[in-house]
Amino acid sequence: MSAPTTTAVPTGKPAVLPPARKQKRTFSGGSPLVYAAAALVVIATVAPVLYAFLGGFRSNAQLTNDPAGLPSPWIATNYINVLTSASFWRYTLNSTIVALITTAIVAVFGVMAAYPLARYRFKGRETLAMVFTLGLLFPLTVAIIPLFLMVRDLNLTNSVWGVALPQAAFALPLTVVILRPFLMALPQELEEAAMLDGTSRIGFFWRILLPLSGPGLVTVGVLAFVASWNSYLLPLLILSDPASQTLPLGVASFSSQYAQDTAGVLAFTSIAMIPALVFFLAMEKRIVNGLQGAVKG
Amino acid sequence: MADDVTARTTGTDVAATPRDTAGAADRAPRSAAPAARGGRRGLSSAGRKRAEIAFFTAPALALLALFVVVPVIQAVRYSTYKWNGLGPMDDFVGLENYTQALTDDVFTSAVTHNLVIIVLSILIQLPLGLGIALLLNREIRGRSFLRVVIFMPYVLAEVVAGVVWVLLLQPNGLVDSVFDGLGLGGLTQLWLGDPDIALYTVMVVLTWKYLGLAVLLFLAGLQGVPEEIYEAAQIDGATWWQVQRRITIPLLGPTIRTWGFLSMIGSLQLFDMVWILTGGGPANATVTMATYLINQGTDRSLYGYASAVAVILFGISLVLAVIYQFFVLRRDNEAAPRPRKVKR
Numbered sequence: 001m002s003a004p005t006t007t008a009v010p011t012g013k014p015a016v017l018p019p020a021r022k023q024k025r026t027f028s029g030g031s032p033l034v035y036a037a038a039a040l041v042v043i044a045t046v047a048p049v050l051y052a053f054l055g056g057f058r059s060n061a062q063l064t065n066d067p068a069g070l071p072s073p074w075i076a077t078n079y080i081n082v083l084t085s086a087s088f089w090r091y092t093l094n095s096t097i098v099a100l101i102t103t104a105i106v107a108v109f110g111v112m113a114a115y116p117l118a119r120y121r122f123k124g125r126e127t128l129a130m131v132f133t134l135g136l137l138f139p140l141t142v143a144i145i146p147l148f149l150m151v152r153d154l155n156l157t158n159s160v161w162g163v164a165l166p167q168a169a170f171a172l173p174l175t176v177v178i179l180r181p182f183l184m185a186l187p188q189e190l191e192e193a194a195m196l197d198g199t200s201r202i203g204f205f206w207r208i209l210l211p212l213s214g215p216g217l218v219t220v221g222v223l224a225f226v227a228s229w230n231s232y233l234l235p236l237l238i239l240s241d242p243a244s245q246t247l248p249l250g251v252a253s254f255s256s257q258y259a260q261d262t263a264g265v266l267a268f269t270s271i272a273m274i275p276a277l278v279f280f281l282a283m284e285k286r287i288v289n290g291l292q293g294a295v296k297g
Numbered sequence: 298m299a300d301d302v303t304a305r306t307t308g309t310d311v312a313a314t315p316r317d318t319a320g321a322a323d324r325a326p327r328s329a330a331p332a333a334r335g336g337r338r339g340l341s342s343a344g345r346k347r348a349e350i351a352f353f354t355a356p357a358l359a360l361l362a363l364f365v366v367v368p369v370i371q372a373v374r375y376s377t378y379k380w381n382g383l384g385p386m387d388d389f390v391g392l393e394n395y396t397q398a399l400t401d402d403v404f405t406s407a408v409t410h411n412l413v414i415i416v417l418s419i420l421i422q423l424p425l426g427l428g429i430a431l432l433l434n435r436e437i438r439g440r441s442f443l444r445v446v447i448f449m450p451y452v453l454a455e456v457v458a459g460v461v462w463v464l465l466l467q468p469n470g471l472v473d474s475v476f477d478g479l480g481l482g483g484l485t486q487l488w489l490g491d492p493d494i495a496l497y498t499v500m501v502v503l504t505w506k507y508l509g510l511a512v513l514l515f516l517a518g519l520q521g522v523p524e525e526i527y528e529a530a531q532i533d534g535a536t537w538w539q540v541q542r543r544i545t546i547p548l549l550g551p552t553i554r555t556w557g558f559l560s561m562i563g564s565l566q567l568f569d570m571v572w573i574l575t576g577g578g579p580a581n582a583t584v585t586m587a588t589y590l591i592n593q594g595t596d597r598s599l600y601g602y603a604s605a606v607a608v609i610l611f612g613i614s615l616v617l618a619v620i621y622q623f624f625v626l627r628r629d630n631e632a633a634p635r636p637r638k639v640k641r
Contacts, residue, residue: 034437041432041447042447045449045450047471051461109356113353116349120346131361132357138611139611141568141587141590142372142610143365143369143371144607145595146372148594150367150368165363169364170365202349205353229454232456232568233568233591255460266461269457269461273453288513
């Protein structure tokens with residue numbers, strides 16, 4: 001995804017909203033006009049996606065003759081071709097690997113860094129925290145040329161690490177900035193009691209803090225995963241070998257390679273959308289809360 | 298409102314959570330303690346604490362240093378050389394790359410496009426997003442479905458959405474046939490091919506893609522508006538529209554301003570969507586700073602020059618961010634939340 005989330009300035013626990021009260025709204029209900037407006041918005045939002053899904057079931061001749069029509073007859077060949085092509089599955093696998101590595105690094109390094117920043121008292125703590133906050137200021141675009149050359153010199157071109165490591169690095173500031181107040185909000189008594197019982201700070205981190213920070217970790221993890229899954233600029237420069245390319249690169253190259261085969265391209269993009277859509281529906285609350293929490297500032 | 302709400306929530310966290318979770322606090326460590334007892338003794342020394350801090354923060358700091366700090370510094374260094382990325386970097390040219398960029402017509406039009414996109418994004422998405430958020434804040438049927446639908450484009454990859462839009466906008470594509478169907482066939486254009494309108498077509502696609510984020514954030518802000526205000530206003534005989542105009546929207550101010558900031562930063566870095574839709578064309582009509590940078594850098598191997606462009610992009614972002622912070626966000630950061638005068 002593009003930059004918006006990376007510059008967010010979070011405070012407080014992520015997604016702490018006053019519980020939505022299930023009171024009767026004073027101005028409730030909708031007039032026909034309201035529903036008409038809602039319908040218009042839905043149509044405008046959904047139409048492109050629906051067109052792609054349905055277009056995938058049509059032939060190019062059908063698409064040319066009547067762009068707005070329904071499939072008649074329904075043709076599954078386009079979708080079957082995509083699903084049986086090795087390249088589609090390779091792109092998907094590459095995207096999955098890159099996203100999983102990125103997410104793992106972000107979550108592990110992020111929570112580790114956030115822990116002392118949230119729960120230790122030491123000189124220079126705020127300065128150290130400021131380093132991460134300042135990191136929010138640097139977008140990947142600014143560093144892209146040196147990154148490209150650096151990855152090349154490290155021999156990581158066409159490797160998942162060449163994408164995952166820089167992506168994780170650029171996702172870390174937001175992660176720490178979200179997680180730190182989250183960890184701070186865990187009650188102090190918890191730690192005192194653990195210490196009294198003879199648990200070390202590291203033991204506290206493993207046995208108590210980590211399990212309790214689950215929700216926060218899921219939120220930052222989901223954000224990192226979606227960002228990685230959708231990312232284009234960095235993979236575009238780093239992954240030039242088709243064998244190592246991710247789904248967005250695959251969609252882009254398929255669409256220019258088979259530009260004449262509109263139906264085929266629609267089928268390919270439709271299927272490419274599905275993982276993101278499923279993931280979004282499954283994680284909707286997390287994504288929404290994460291973004292809202294991240295922006296509450 | 299966002300600020301006020303967060304301030305309040307964090308405030309209560311401090312006061313309330315210890316008491317709320319005191320029970321949990323009693324329980325949790327006890328279950329953990331038996332395992333920990335025995336091996337541990339007493340308080341750790343200061344040295345040990347230092348080592349722990351280093352252990353926990355080192356991986357993140359190392360990654361940050363290697364892949365964020367070093368490249369950013371390198372970008373500044375490269376920008377003073379003429380360099381094709383191969384061979385030794387020894388052709389020091391001082392600020393020549395900068396003057397070259399700032400006097401280049403394509404680059405200055407790229408900057409203009411970025412600024413146009415910032416302004417149009419806010420002018421279009423603010424009223425639309427606000428309208429939809431207010432709509433969704435009413436108790437209408439299928440509200441949660443609507444929320445999901447409106448936010449969906451934001452989650453799709455720019456590339457995937459862009460490829461679909463290219464096909465929608467191609468001559469005799471769906472967009473053209475919708476115009477035909479409405480009897481407006483005469484208005485159809487080469488949406489992405491005509492230099493005079495391509496930028497505005499890109500704007501439409503960007504609105505489709507990012508409106509969901511605005512709606513989402515505004516809805517979050519609306520949740521923070523206390524119910525009582527609506528009730529009081531209704532007792533005073535205010536209409537729905539009056540309430541929105543005089544109460545809800547002003548209270549949403551901080552959320553709107555935060556969104557504006559994110560939108561601005563996003564517009565400045567715009568790359569993916571433009572690269573897919575037009576590649577910056579036709580005839581540089583939609584070129585942005587980021588597409589120009591990539592074009593010069595990786596396609597033409599002018600790494601020194603492209604780095605100068607990157608530094609300028611960063612400089613412009615920073616200046617706009619500071620200006621925004623100073624003139625717009627500052628009012629949100631002022632100490633006590635006090636009722637703002639609503640402009641009439």
